[in-house]
Amino acid sequence: MVKLPSEIVARLRALYDGKRVCVTGGAGFIGGHLVDALLALGAQVSVIDDLSTGDLDALAPHLEVSPDQLSFVNGSILDDAALRDALKGVSLVFHLAAVGSVPRSMENPARSWDVNATGTMRVLEEARRAKAKRVVFAASSSAYGDTPTLPKVETMPTRPMSPYAASKVAAEALMASWCRAFGLDTVSLRYFNVFGQRQKADGPYAAVIPVFARRLLAGERPVIFGDGQQSRDFTFVANAVLATLLAGAHDGALAGEVINVGAGTRTTLIELAHELAEACLSDAGQSIAREPEHRAARPGDVMHSLADISKAQQTLGYRPVIGLKQGLAETIAWHREALKTSR
Ligand SMILES: NC(=O)c1ccc[n+]([C@@H]2O[C@H](COP(=O)([O-])OP(=O)(O)OC[C@H]3O[C@@H](n4cnc5c(N)ncnc54)[C@H](O)[C@@H]3O)[C@@H](O)[C@H]2O)c1
Numbered sequence: 001m002v003k004l005p006s007e008i009v010a011r012l013r014a015l016y017d018g019k020r021v022c023v024t025g026g027a028g029f030i031g032g033h034l035v036d037a038l039l040a041l042g043a044q045v046s047v048i049d050d051l052s053t054g055d056l057d058a059l060a061p062h063l064e065v066s067p068d069q070l071s072f073v074n075g076s077i078l079d080d081a082a083l084r085d086a087l088k089g090v091s092l093v094f095h096l097a098a099v100g101s102v103p104r105s106m107e108n109p110a111r112s113w114d115v116n117a118t119g120t121m122r123v124l125e126e127a128r129r130a131k132a133k134r135v136v137f138a139a140s141s142s143a144y145g146d147t148p149t150l151p152k153v154e155t156m157p158t159r160p161m162s163p164y165a166a167s168k169v170a171a172e173a174l175m176a177s178w179c180r181a182f183g184l185d186t187v188s189l190r191y192f193n194v195f196g197q198r199q200k201a202d203g204p205y206a207a208v209i210p211v212f213a214r215r216l217l218a219g220e221r222p223v224i225f226g227d228g229q230q231s232r233d234f235t236f237v238a239n240a241v242l243a244t245l246l247a248g249a250h251d252g253a254l255a256g257e258v259i260n261v262g263a264g265t266r267t268t269l270i271e272l273a274h275e276l277a278e279a280c281l282s283d284a285g286q287s288i289a290r291e292p293e294h295r296a297a298r299p300g301d302v303m304h305s306l307a308d309i310s311k312a313q314q315t316l317g318y319r320p321v322i323g324l325k326q327g328l329a330e331t332i333a334w335h336r337e338a339l340k341t342s343r
Helices: 006-016 031-039 060-065 078-085 101-105 111-128 164-184 209-219 239-251 269-284 308-316 322-342
Strands: 022-025 044-049 071-075 090-096 136-142 185-191 221-225 257-261 293-295
Touching: 006 239, 022 031, 022 078, 031 044, 031 136, 031 239, 044 078, 060 071, 071 078, 078 111, 090 111, 090 239, 090 308, 101 111, 101 164, 111 136, 111 164, 136 164, 136 239, 164 185, 164 257, 185 239, 221 269, 239 257, 239 308, 239 322, 257 308, 269 322, 293 322
Parallel strands: 022 044, 022 090, 044 071, 090 136, 136 185, 185 257, 221 293
Antiparallel strands: none
């Protein structure tokens, strides 16, 4: 399980022990870590995932060791029968299934819309039918678009710049309206650039941290598009999982609210490349290619992103528990191991 302070674990265990929950997209990167944590806290977990980008690697050991605590539906949230099966008897739904990535949505906007918007509506309808109490949704910081104001506060207008962002903003509206119209408690957590162990490094849609990590570990220079002064709020997966667990366990209504989930600090890509190079060194003491290679800036890239996390702090009692350095060190250590076993 992602490492969380013991007093938080004790508090969460009291809230999750024996609770029946569903995680859509539970075979994915963040979903897999969330499932690990829920199982460790004693919850009864049902996962639905079509394995389009997720895989069973993280879930397989649990399915073998704790078959009574975890069930897996290999299916799509667009398939009513599969969804009904996964949501049967649950009181809480963590809805993470999605077609992620902005570039992927530019290639196939209809697919992003179907899964991320229509799929969310299906999940809400099925949650209502199952008489679940709450749906916690994995929304995205891409909702803010390219507005220059920093930090991003939930009260700012949304400005989706891609079909992916639009589908996530539409899903937030569905979440809020299902609360107002049907009394189903919902909350949308806008995750900011989540990274950590098990995040995919291969393929054209991989995120920057796993891509940099693999290049550095292969002795190659990380590639930065532009001058590297673009900045992001990189959020270690343990922090994102913590906020998600706090939202699921929150006492009282969350009433369709949107809440930022980030680290609350921003790091430029140049700084990130150096931090990662440091993490590679301290992990193994070997010399690595440190200086990033610069290529032409990509049009459409958002320049800066930073979460204001006061609402998450005030509403959920969330504060990041693992800093960037430690998160990067754990991520590098995982990639190093993964490379060894794949050889
Ligand atoms: N990783 C980030 O930085 C980040 C940032 C903002 C928001 N999010 C959101 O968080 C969630 C999890 O992201 P992730 O990074 O773990 O991505 P991921 O691709 O690893 O996880 C998504 C999971 O959903 C599954 N899935 C896709 N379509 C499905 C369908 N039709 N039915 C059932 N399952 C389906 C995939 O197989 C995968 O396991 C997503 O909703 C994503 O949009 C992620």
